[in-house]
Structure formats: C-alpha cells, structure tokens
Amino acid sequence: MKTPKRFGIKLPGAGIRNNIDLAQYADDVGVDAVWMAEGRLTNDAITPMAVYAAYTESIRVGCGVLPIFTRNPALIAQTFATLDFLAPGRIILGLGVWWDPIATKVGIDRGTKLIRAAREYVEAIRLLLERREPVTYEGEYIRFDDVFLDHGATGPHHVPIYLAAVGPQMLRLAGRIADGVVLNSSHTVEATRDEVQQVLVGAQAAGRSLDDIDIVQPCTIRLTNDKPTAIAGDKVVVTQFIAQQAHVAGPTGIDPELADRIRDVVGGWPASRSSIVEASKLVPDEIIENIGCYGDDDEVRERLRAYEGAGVDCLYAAADKALIDFLAQGW
Secondary structure, three states: OOOOOOEEEEOOOOOHHHHHHHHHHHHHHOOOEEEEOOOOOOOOOHHHHHHHHHOOOOOEEEEOOEEHHHOOHHHHHHHHHHHHHHOOOOEEEEEEOOOOOHHHHOOOOOOOOHHHHHHHHHHHHHHHHHOOOOEEEEOOOOEEEEEOOOOOOOOOOOOOEEEEOOOHHHHHHHHHHOOEEEOOOOOOHHHHHHHHHHHHHHHHHOOOOHHHOEEEEEOOEEEOOOHHHHHHHHHHHHHHHHHHOHHHOHHHOOOHHHHHHHHHHHOOOOOOHHHHHHHHOOOOHHHHHHOOEEEOHHHHHHHHHHHHHOOOOEEEEEOOHHHHHHHHOOO
C-alpha cells in the first residue's frame, strides 16, 4: 500500500529560468522543499534560492549545503534574513565544512578543528538571526562584538539550520545542536542507518530525540526498465565523488583498495573528464545500484521505503514533472 510521503526536489543552479516552471509545478503538487547545492565551483546556492523563492508560494527553499568557510557568519545571517523577508518561514539554511583540496586550492585554510568550526558557525548565525539586540560571540573560529542585523525592528528570523554530516563526530554534533541534518547522497541504506544512529546519540546527549531533528538525504532515483544503462550513466559522477571526496567513499560500500586505485587514475581535483571516465570503468555496477533507487515503479518504491526505514525523514532528488508525479503518489 502506498502512503503519501514528504519529498523534495533538487534543482541545479544552471538553467534557472528554465527551472522556474518546475519549481512552480513542485509547489502546486505539494512538494516539501526545493534544494540547491553549493560544494564545487559550479554555481552558488543563494542566487537560485532567491529566484525560486520569489516565484513560488508555499514550498520551502533550502541549500544543501553552503560551505561555511566561504562566508563570514554575519554575512550568512544577513543573507538568510534577507531570504526570510522574501519567503517568510520557507527558507532552510544548510551548512557544511566543505572539503579539501578544493578549499586549499582557493586559498582557504579550514584548520584542523572542523567540529568546533561547525558548532561555532551554527551557534553564531542562530544568535544573529534570532536576537533583536546586539550580541557578542567569542570562539576560536568566530569572534564578533556587539553586532546585530540592522534591518530595523522586524522581529527574529526563525530560519532552521541544518548541518551536513558524514563522520560520527559531525553526525553527533548535528544531533546536539542542529534543526536538521543533511546526509550524503552516495550512501548505502546500511550506512544511512548507522549515521542516523549517530545523530540519535548526539540528540540524546542534549536531551533531545530524533523527533526534534529533520533528517534529509539527497538520492538518485531512476525509473527505468533498463537498470544497466541507467547505472552506467551515473558511474562518472559517483567516480568523481569517490576520487575527490574521500570522506564519502566509505559509505558507498566500495573496497578501500579499489577506492585508492580510482583516486590514482583520477589524480585529484581538478581532474580531466577523460581520467574520470577511465576510472569509472573500475567501479562495480553493484556499488552504484546500492547507493540509489533504480528500476521499475515497485523496485524504486521498495528502495525508498528502505531509506525511510533507515531513519530518513525526507528524501530529495533531481526530478522532472513525471518523477514528481510518481513521488507524489507515495511509497
């Protein structure tokens, strides 16, 4: 029996004008949220968020996620207060600590205390958004003295803050302090279940429960009667993640030695298209199948239920109108 579920869609920053119609369609259907990513040097998340927020009425608009080190926390708070003016109560701020070597190559030293940095950013931004008087924050990464968002007496901005997390310490931190957690897309159901348990550990340490935390996860959904072709089409992207973002390789279920071989072929970041394609030939089909939802209607619904059973509250995926209609039927 199919049950209606919360789900979201992921829209690219490129082709914004063409995607306005899709965002409006999702809004009309009752999709929970439209999400933008900002991790690689492709597009920013803020510009499309503003556009989609302006052209919709009720759908939430989130970034999954914004790299904290690319912006001062006061600027992040200012930006999301502005978005909250545009779409009150519909904006989600997702934060992440980014990854190397991309951060290093653009001149950003993330330091070695990423858990502390994430905690300070969440605390400081929330303080600026929710307080209407000048505030002071003294941390190791963040310091500001007697500042506030100078928008006038408009009241606090209740923008939920989600934290991207993969490792156990970051997952537990999200459970302790975040309104939600954004899991990674390239994870097996088993890895997802383990990660949710780490969120629970953090939540319980802070006197909270999983009911207090919205757990969302991007996923790949391919409705098809030709799984081998669909899987082959996604290998290049997954190969790039495995090769360049080592922290997400383990939860894919790939053998560590094979992951090292893939990294050797790709050669780091940035990499040529040809080297990524060549390395993708090393990735077994089952790795791709085990981190996505592939197959006919029943197979995809079974996979969606599996991720839900692992503890995910809301899945979101790149989708066209046909897939939106399919997901709106529930699973």
